[in-house]
Amino acid sequence: MPPESDPPAATGRPRRQFHAPTTARPTSRCCITLACRALGLKHIRTRPYRPRTNGKAERFIRTMLAEWAYGAIYRDSNQRTAALAVWLDRYNTTRPHGALGHQLPVSRLRQLTGNNLLGSYT
Secondary structure, eight states: OOOTTSOOOTTSSOOEEEEEOTTOOHHHHHHHHHHHHHHTEEEEEOOTTOHHHHHHHHHHHHHHIIIIISSSOOSSHHHHHHHHHHHHHHHHHTSOBGGGTSBOHHHHHHHSTTOOHHHHHO
16 A cells, blocks of 8 residues: 555545566656556556565566566567557456465455456456
8 A cells, every 4th residue: 555645646545556677778767657647547666676565566477478578479569569458358367376386366456455446458
């Protein structure tokens, strides 16, 4: 939960937090900043080379590279890009995650109280 001193987003709801790796390029930082502002998110940077704080992001990237980017042979970049949406859907809705007690991330979201994320995207 964000600290109480954080002002609410333009919608009047408390700001949500978004963690991003600190290795982002300056041009992508600008895009991240604009996207966070538009969505009412507070961008919190993690310290580099800290497995405790970066572990989840690092693990996701490693899994994505192994299962999506290099896990299949693609004809071209367009085919690889099209496969990303399919992989993300599978990753979140049909692939059990050991860190969640072999639950699906989507079912874990349903268990959280006060979370309206699923209502926004279903």
